[in-house]
Every structure is written in structure tokens, then in C-alpha cells.
Amino acid sequence: MARWWQGRGFTGAALLSGLLLLGSAPASQAAAGSSPAAESAVAPSSSRQKQLADHLKQVGAIVYGAWWCPHCNTQKDLFGVEAVELLPYVECDKDEPGRKRCMDAKVRAYPTWVLKGERREGVMSLEELESWSQFPSSAQR
Numbered sequence: 001m002a003r004w005w006q007g008r009g010f011t012g013a014a015l016l017s018g019l020l021l022l023g024s025a026p027a028s029q030a031a032a033g034s035s036p037a038a039e040s041a042v043a044p045s046s047s048r049q050k051q052l053a054d055h056l057k058q059v060g061a062i063v064y065g066a067w068w069c070p071h072c073n074t075q076k077d078l079f080g081v082e083a084v085e086l087l088p089y090v091e092c093d094k095d096e097p098g099r100k101r102c103m104d105a106k107v108r109a110y111p112t113w114v115l116k117g118e119r120r121e122g123v124m125s126l127e128e129l130e131s132w133s134q135f136p137s138s139a140q141r
Contacts, residue, residue: 045080053086055135061115066093069110075123
């Protein structure tokens with residue numbers, strides 16, 4: 001019998017890691033009504049973080065992640081609670097449409113950023129995202 005994760009690029013170790021993280025997630029992360037992107041961000045967002053998140057959305061960037069991924073949570077934390085809501089985030093492991101979208105995008109690592117056909121895997125600093133997306137410098141804002 002085929003397992004749901006077979007053929008999706010997941011390994012048994014990755015699944016086990018995700019399951020182990022389930023038991024360690026704070027209750028606040030599971031609150032009803034929270035968006036998939038905001039489930040782990042804990043600090044308030046600065047104006048700069050919100051502007052960058054909005055800019056990334058405007059230029060067509062997409063970030064793919066999974067709710068159980070510690071690196072995705074680190075990435076979200078860099079943006080803070082309000083800005084993470086603005087991110088063009090695709091959850092790859094909560095429902096079938098998300099899984100299909102990530103499979104179609106050939107996502108192999110979390111988080112994966114895609115902008116104008118270019119792919120970057122792993123956590124990116126805000127400065128890296130600003131440079132990569134050509135976010136206007138503070139002098140131009």
C-alpha cells in the first residue's frame with residue numbers, strides 16, 4: 001500500500017522529525033483561525049518587516065514551507081506576527097491543494113523562495129531578501 005508521503009520527496013527521517021515537533025509546539029500555535037504562515041511568528045513586526053513582506057508579494061515572490069519545519073518557523077520569526085500574514089506563503093503539508101502546489105513547484109527543501117524563476121532554498125535574512133527582490137533602500141522609501 002502506498003503511503004501519502006511517498007513520491008513527494010519526503011524521507012522517513014523528515015516525517016519523524018515533523019511528528020516529534022508536533023508534541024513540542026506551543027498551544028498558541030494551534031489556535032483556531034490563525035493563518036498557516038503566522039502559526040509560529042511570536043514578535044510584533046516592525047514597519048520595515050511589513051514593507052518588505054508587502055514588497056515581496058508585489059514583486060511575485062513565493063515562499064513554500066511546512067507547518068512542522070523548524071527552519072520555516074525561523075524564517076517566519078524574522079518577519080514577526082503582522083508581516084508574516086502579508087507574506088506570499090504556500091503551506092506544503094496541511095491539505096491536498098497545498099501539497100499539489102508544492103509538488104508542481106518541485107519543492108525539495110523548506111523554506112523555498114521563488115522569485116522571477118529563480119529559486120533559493122533555506123532561511124534567508126531580511127537583508128538577503130531585500131537585495132534579491134530589489135527592495136528600495138530606506139533613502140528611497
